[in-house]
Amino acid sequence: MSNPAEPGHDVPHRGLITVSIMLATIMQVLDTTIANVALPSMTGDLGASQDTITWVLTSYIVAAAIMTPVTGWIADRIGRRELFLTTIVGFTIFSMACGLAPNLNSMVFFRIMQGLFGAAIVPLSQTFLLDINPKEKHGSAMAIWGAGIMVGPIIGPTLGGWLTESLNWRWVFFINLPVGIIAFLGCAAYLPKIATRLRRFDFFGFAMLSLGVGALQLMLDRGGEVDWFSAWEIWIEMALAITGFWIFCVHLATAEDPFVDPKIFADRNFVTGLVLIFVVGIVLLASLALLPPMLSRVFGYSTITTGLVMAPRGMGTMVSMLIVGRLVRLVDARYLVITGLLLTAASLEMMTGFSPQMDSGPVILTGVIQGLGLGLVFVPLSTVAFATLAPSFRTDAASLFSLVRNLGSSIGISVVTMYLTRSMQINHVELGAFINPFNPVLRQVLPDAASNPATRQILDNLVNQQALMISYNNDFKLMMLITLAAIPLALMLRKPKMAAPAGAPAAHMD
Numbered sequence: 438m439s440n441p442a443e444p445g446h447d448v449p450h451r452g453l454i455t456v457s458i459m460l461a462t463i464m465q466v467l468d469t470t471i472a473n474v475a476l477p478s479m480t481g482d483l484g485a486s487q488d489t490i491t492w493v494l495t496s497y498i499v500a501a502a503i504m505t506p507v508t509g510w511i512a513d514r515i516g517r518r519e520l521f522l523t524t525i526v527g528f529t530i531f532s533m534a535c536g537l538a539p540n541l542n543s544m545v546f547f548r549i550m551q552g553l554f555g556a557a558i559v560p561l562s563q564t565f566l567l568d569i570n571p572k573e574k575h576g577s578a579m580a581i582w583g584a585g586i587m588v589g590p591i592i593g594p595t596l597g598g599w600l601t602e603s604l605n606w607r608w609v610f611f612i613n614l615p616v617g618i619i620a621f622l623g624c625a626a627y628l629p630k631i632a633t634r635l636r637r638f639d640f641f642g643f644a645m646l647s648l649g650v651g652a653l654q655l656m657l658d659r660g661g662e663v664d665w666f667s668a669w670e671i672w673i674e675m676a677l678a679i680t681g682f683w684i685f686c687v688h689l690a691t692a693e694d695p696f697v698d699p700k701i702f703a704d705r706n707f708v709t710g711l712v713l714i715f716v717v718g719i720v721l722l723a724s725l726a727l728l729p730p731m732l733s734r735v736f737g738y739s740t741i742t743t744g745l746v747m748a749p750r751g752m753g754t755m756v757s758m759l760i761v762g763r764l765v766r767l768v769d770a771r772y773l774v775i776t777g778l779l780l781t782a783a784s785l786e787m788m789t790g791f792s793p794q795m796d797s798g799p800v801i802l803t804g805v806i807q808g809l810g811l812g813l814v815f816v817p818l819s820t821v822a823f824a825t826l827a828p829s830f831r832t833d834a835a836s837l838f839s840l841v842r843n844l845g846s847s848i849g850i851s852v853v854t855m856y857l858t859r860s861m862q863i864n865h866v867e868l869g870a871f872i873n874p875f876n877p878v879l880r881q882v883l884p885d886a887a888s889n890p891a892t893r894q895i896l897d898n899l900v901n902q903q904a905l906m907i908s909y910n911n912d913f914k915l916m917m918l919i920t921l922a923a924i925p926l927a928l929m930l931r932k933p934k935m936a937a938p939a940g941a942p943a944a945h946m947d
Contacts, residue, residue, distance in 0.1 A: 450627040451569055455581060457623025458562045461525050463585045464616045465558040468497070468532070468551070470593030470725070475606035482606070485541040495658045496545045498847065500552030502654045503647045505840045506697070508557040509833035510638055512564075517631045517832065521561045522624055527554030529617030536610035559586065560835035567823060567831055569629065573766060579819040580762030584755055587808075587815060590725055591751040595744025602741070642688050642696030649681025653844070657851040665855065697837070701830050709929045710822025711841045713774070716923040717814055718845025720781060720916055723853045724807065731909050732800070735793050735902060746797045750804030757812025770817035774927040777813025778920055780806055785917035789910045793902050821930055853912045860908035868900045 472493060480490045512520045531551040538544035562585075566578040600608040656674035665671055689695045702708055728747060732738040738746065761773060784807035791799060819838075826834055 453623055454569055454627045454629075455566065455578075457620050457627065458521075458565055459581060459585045460616055461521070461528075461558050461620035461624070462562040462582070463589050464613050464620065465528060465555045466586055466589030467593045467596070468555065468613070470590045471597035471600075471609050472497075474594050474598040474729075475601045475609045478601050478606040479544075483538065483541045483544055489541060492541070492545050493548055495655070497548040497552040497555075498658060498843075499651050499654045500549045501556040502650045502840065502843060502847075504553045504556035505560065505836050505843070506646050506650070507643055508560050508836040510643075510696075511557070512561065512832045514638075517561060517564065518624075518628045520557060521565070521628065522621060524554045524557045524561070525617055525621045525624065528558065529613055529621070532610045532613035532617070536607040557836075560832065560839045563819070563835040563838070564831045565628070567835075568631070568828065572824075575824070576765030576816060576820045577762040580758040580765075580816045583812065583815040583819055584758040587721060587754050587758075587811060588751045590722060591747060591754070591808075592744075594725075594729055595741075595747065598741060598744060637694050639688075639692065639694060639696035642685060642692065645681050645685040645688060646696060647681070649678050649685060650840070650844070652677035652681060654847055657847045660851055661854050661858070697833060698830065701826070701834055701837070704826055706824060706930055707822050707826055707834060709926055710818050711837065712926055713814070713818050713923060714822070714838060714842045715845035716919060716926075717811060717818070718842040719849030719852075720785075720807075720920055721811055722846035723849035723916060724785075724913075726850045727853060727857070727909060727912055728800070728804075731791075731905075735906055735909070736797075746800050747804060749801045750808045753805035753808025754812045755808075757809040758816060761813055761816045765817045765820055770821040771927050771930050773813050773817040774930065775924055777810045777815075777817075778924050778927065780810030780813065782810075782917050782920040784810060785913050785920060788913040789917065791906065791910055791913075793906050818930075849916075853915065856915060857908050857912050860911045861904055864904035864907045865900060868904055 476490050476493065479485065479493060483490070508520075515523075528551060531547050531554060534547040535544060535551060538547055563579075563582055566582050567575060570578040596612075597609050600606075600612065652674045656671055656678060659674070660671055663670055685696075689697060689699060729743050732743045732746060757777075764773060784803045787799065787803045787806070822838065823831060823834060
C-alpha cells in the first residue's frame, strides 16, 4: 500500500476528501460555542438551575481536553481512517442524544460522550490534510483547515441564537445530523487507509496528563462561579493540576517509552508554534467571549444583531485565509506571523477606545482587521510548525497543537472574565464617588439628584454602563499587550527550505 504521507503523493479525490474532512471539523468546532446562547432556554426544559446548567458546557470541554492527547496512540493502534470515521459516527449519534435529553443528568452524560468522540476530529483533520497534500501545498491546506477552525467559533453563537429563537434549543444539536452523515459518507468513500503500527500505551503518563488537563479545565471553568481562590474547590483543582503536569513532565523525561515521544520537542519550530498557538487561542476565543455580552449589555443589541455585527470578523478571516494560503509559499512565514500579530494588536488598540455612544462601525472595522490578522498568524504558523516533523509524529503533534490552543482559549477566557469583574467593581466605586450631594458640578447640572429617585436610578445606570465599558476596554488592552509580547517569539521560527522531490532527503532548516 502506498503511503500518502510521502511528499508529492498523488491522492485521488483530494477535493472531495477535503470537503468531507472540513464538514466534520466545522461540525465539531461549532459545538464549542453554538450551545452557549441556548443555555437559558435549556434551564427550564431540563429542570436545571443557573449554577448547574453550566455543566452542559463544562462536561464537554473537560471530556474533549482529556481525550485529545490520546488521539495519536489510538490512531496508530486502529488506524487514522478507522478512528476518524468512528469519531464522526459517535459525535453525530451523541449530538442527537443531546437534542433528545429529557433531564440535566442525561444531557451531561451525552455531552461527555460527545466530547470524548469529538476530541480526535480536529487533530486528525489537520493530520489528514497534511498527509494528502504534498509539502508545497501544505500552506493552502492549512488555510482551508484554519478557516474552519477560526470561523466556526465566530458563527457558532449567531447560528445557535437563530436556531434557538426560530425553532428550539434542541436544534442546536439536531443540526449536526445531516452534516455528520455527509461527512461520514464522503470520508468512508474516499479517505485513504493508513497502515497501523503497534505502540505500547503509557497508562501512567496518560493518567497524569489527564489529571493535569482535567483539573485545570475544571478550575478555569468553575473559578468565576465560586469566586476563585476564596473556595477550597479551586485550591484542590489547582493542586491536582500542578501535580499532574509536574509528574507527567518528569515521567516524559525519564521513562523509556513515554506517552508522548520527547523527540517531538526537539523541533524548535514545533515548540515555538505551540507557544504562539497558545497566544492565538487566548486572543481568538477571549475576544469572542467578550464581544457578544458587551454588545448586549452596553449597546443593547439583540442576539441576531450581535451576530450580524460580528459576521464581518469571519469574513476578514476568510479573506485572509484565501490570500495567505498562496503567500505562505512565497513569503517568509516569520514576516506573515509578525504582520498578523501587529494587525491583531492594532485592532485591539482601537478597541480600547470603544464608547457607549458609538455606532456599530468601529466594532465591524476592528473585527475585520482582527480577522485578517489572526488569519495571517494561523496559517503560516500551522504550516511551519509541522514543516520538519516526521510524518509519523504528525498525529501526536496535531493533538498537542489542538490541546495547547484549547488550553490557551480556556485560560484566556477565564483571565479576561475575572479581570472584567474586578475592573467593573473598581471602576464603579471610582465613578460612583463623584455622585454625591456635595459635588457642586452635580448640584448645578442636576439639582434634584439627591431627592428624586428616578434621577438617581438614571445616574446609577449611567455609572454602571461607563464602568462596564471601561472594564471591557481594559480587557482589550490586556490582550493587546499579550499579543505584542508574542511578536519576538515569531523571530525564533526558522524558514524550511523548499520541499525536495519524493525520495530526496527531508527538508531541513536554514
